[in-house]
Amino acid sequence: MNDSSSSAMQRLEDELALLEKAHLRREIRSIESASATSVVFHGKKLLMLASNNYLNLTVHPSVKEAAQNAISKFGSGSGGARLTTGGSVLHEELEKQFARFKKTESALLFNTGYMANTGTLSALCGPEDFIFSDALNHASIIDGCKLSRAKTIVYQHIDWRDLEEKIKNSGAKRGLIVSDAVFSMDGDLAPLLELSRLARRYGLLLMLDEAHALGVLGKTGRGIEEHFGTENLVDISVCTLSKALASEGGCVCGSKILTEFLKNKARSFIFSSSFSASVAASALEALRVLNESPTISEKLKNNVRFFCDALTQRSIPVQTKSAIVPLIIGDEEKAVRVANLLFERNIWVSAIRYPTVEKGTARIRIAINAAHSFSELKYAAEQISNVFLSENLKKQSTIETEAQ
Ligand SMILES: *Cc1c(COP(=O)(O)O)cnc(C)c1O
Secondary structure (H helix, E strand, C coil): HHHHHHHHHHHHHHHHHHHHHHCCCCCCCCCCCEEECEEEECCCCEEECCCCCCCCCCCCHHHHHHHHHHHHHCCCCCCCCCCCCCCCCHHHHHHHHHHHHHHHHHHHHHEEEEHHHHHHHHHHHHCCHHHHHHHHCHHHHHHHHHHHEEEEECCCCCCHHHHHHHHHCCCCCEEEEEEECCCCCCEEHHHHHHHHHHHHHHCCCEECCCCCCCCCCCCCCCCHHHHHCCCCCEEEEEEECCCCCCCCCCCEEHHHHHHHHHHHHHHHCCCCCCCCCCHHHHHHHCCCHHHHCHHHHHHHHHHHHHHHHHHHHCCCCCCEEEEEEEEEECCCHHHHHHHHHHHHEEEECEECCCCCCCCCCCEEECCCCCCHHHHHHHHHHHHHHEEEEECHHHHHHHHCCCCC
């Protein structure tokens, strides 16, 4: 190493030390099993309460088999981007089924949900456009706004009155409103009807990120429109295959013109090799399972209700409209300690900290799985309650959820 590179590395080391000191340094924990209702880590079995694998389809026999069969037929890597050599009939079929499931004219796959958001926003908007973005939107939306170089105006979380003020004051003529459908770290919902009304009134497109809505919201898991009993209010619905669908990738659902445009303009679609056919196959089968077992989504809702009730009975009042239950701790160090104490009790939860959430709002983010048993959820609620009691946290743990 020469002098300048060693001083550059010294700076990185210093920054890491600062993160460490602020309890913000992150680490990877590598599991030794499938990601399901429980996982194996360092030879120990832990109850998994942090995964977005909401429907447990990661270990569904027909989903695994579909991926295996696709590997037998199509091999491993795709070998190229969709527009060159990397597109298979399975990718095409998955788009067809996605559009049908979401009741849109068309759908276009991206390699990740992150790339779906950055690619879509940067293709649709430029310096002449306005993007109105909820204050708690996912990082991939924030990055998409930056990449687009559009005039981005952040409105207060869920506050459509603030949004309308800001639209009026901006004089925006062209652009879009973008929001998480289910907010990933709070579990609350976008005010769909109001957002749609404002989008129409001011001639803006409405884009919703349904990463935590697909498979979760609505009677049959179709997402936010099914939850609110509407159709066609959302112009651009961004879904992920990486959460309830137990695979990898993102999918943008909307009109045929939208997907044709993105195919030609979205750089994250154009300049990245496609995920392999086996990834499409497992998502396709997961979508089929979701379609044909409408009760799977009901089962998830029952589990969420059971878990929230169990915590509430133990003086930790919580409720949620999604499958995400945030337990706000506040202090970063305390959140990490709570997560570690639960880890010692064989429960895997995540301590969510800055920059994922604002400083001073660190939390334990719990995600419920449809295949958790009531006894597992009861055990978790008991242990959380014990840890909260020992850490003197009960009084602080009230969560304010927006009435939806
Ligand atoms: C996870 C997530 C994404 C990114 O999806 P990946 O497929 O994991 O890249 C985008 N938006 C939201 C709200 C998410 O929670």
